[in-house]
Amino acid sequence: MDFSNYNKEMLTIDLAKANVAAIKYFAFFALIFGLPYYFIWGFNSKPIFENENLILNIAFPFFLFLFGIVIHELVHGFFFAKYAEKGFKSVKFGVLWKMLTPYAHCKEPLK
Template structure:
């Protein structure tokens, strides 16, 4: 009787974190994020300028929050969909209701460099750029927007740290249930 060779299975390594832990770390990141962005603004423009702008931001907070969540996840989806072989057919959106955490999931592997770009896009577009603009023009409301959406990218910042040392040209798969990704290798 001839022995059939078993197909070699790929080995995987999870780079994931539970949503509870991600949310806790993201909350802790809010303090240094705020300090790094707010302190220079207050030195240059004064706290009253920030306070006046933040009060205007607060007036529209619920609208900004809802629209911002949608745009944040859409930025992930548009970017990952651009790089995915099957395009936007590979993108899925949802909410982890237990943690009140919206998400965007790519159903196919992406190169690390493309995954990083998609992970960073909301942080850059909604957090860093508005923070810089708010600082340059001395507008506390724009700065508050940038700070808030930098906080909102806490999970993305964690994912970027997890991706940091990986080769940009290897493929990772977005984990379907946890925050993070799976590295497949032979």
């Protein structure tokens, strides 16, 4: 692939700003969907988990959330690999522990 007609430009996203924006969006949508749910069903709606084990009720959604994050990053990696010349050899997965941010990164331009 000939890249002589392209200009390389470094673009970065400030992760702190991205995390703050994500929290704002979460709060916004929690209000939009949570308030109507509360007014329709109240707190006495049938629990999703009828298990009395509090630890299980807390741990299951947490691990389900973590599993969803892994699947989300794998989807990014899959499509990076699909459009990268070297496939999965060009895809890097990791976590920025300081910001608790998982990522999938492609080391080459995509087709």
